[in-house]
Amino acid sequence: MKRFWRSTALIVGAAILLGGPLRAQMQDHIEARLAGMTVAQKAAQMIMVTLHGPWPLEDDLRFLRDFQPGALAIFNDNVQSPGQLTSLTNAFQHAMQEAGLPPLLIAVDQEGGVVARLNPEQGFTRMPSPILLTAAGPDMAAEAGRFTAQELRAVGIQMNLAPVADLETNPDNPVIYRRAFSNDPTVGAEAVAAFIRGVQSGGGLATAKHFPGHGETSVDSHAELARLDLSRERLEAIELVPFRAAIDAGVDAVMVAHIWFPAFDAARVPASLSRNVVTGLLRDELGYNGLIMTDALDMNAVDLQYEFSEAAVMA
Secondary structure, three states, X not given: OOOOOOEEEEEOOOOOOOOHHHHHHHHHHHHHHHHOOOHHHHHHOOEEEOOOOOOOOHHHHHHHHHHOOOEEEEOHHHXXXXXXXXXXXXXXXXXXXXXXXXXXXXXXXXXXXXXEOOOHHHOOOOOOOHHHHHHHOHHHHHHHHHHHHHHHHHOOOOEEOOOEOOOOOOOOOOOOOOOOOOOOHHHHHHHHHHHHHHHHHOXXXXXXXXXXOOOOOOOOOOOOOEEOOOOHHHHHHOOHHHHHHHHHOOOOEEEEOOEEOOOOOOXXXXXXXXXXXXXXXXXXXXXXXXXXXXXXXXXXXXXXXXXXXXXXXXX
């Protein structure tokens, strides 16, 4: 049976979070590994894929060995129980190991509340909505992040595609509703930073999304490309505040949104594919030097106006 897969472009620029001689040894190992890779292999390491279904078919494992992606995202249809999911992630990693490839970075959207790929019906813990964590205080947000990371690590998932650092500023927003920590930039920033510290203290990688802010949209980027006519002054005062806090908290990754911001690009281009946003704003102005990734490139905000290969190269 043929599986469908989708990709998320990854732009890797993360510092190694180790100290002294161990960091130097790891850097030497990485440099040696990169030196032995072809250009195609290096490009594949920047791609996150999805393989559907709860069991690894031979086609899946052959795809991993042949395409050699750097990362893989888990979704609801991959999950039946903790034991089953552990077997699945182990099978994926074993396929990479057999081929002499680097281990996969395995990720999942486990935000808590309405967006959680691992649920109590499958044997996992139901975590509160972000807004409830904010109400309970930063210590509780940190504890929720830490516990979630530990539960993910137990089934072979290293990366949580959370927290949502968007603010719920538009009551008509169809996609961020009940996923944000607050509609107040200062309050939201404190909770986002606490959750990130919790995830990372629990041994996981946290991802602040959807940069530079999805909260004010009235359009779901899964369906079409939203346009946000917000001034730089407004973005600095509201939308960017939680992302600055995330960066100050040492967030491992930032996910960029499929939203057009005319304040940065006169041409109609999603922020995820915009050099002005990704390099100019996030890298240069905000000084972020960690992992940057796009939202999924099969979302209609991208794939209705770009060929897939074109979007991947732009990302």
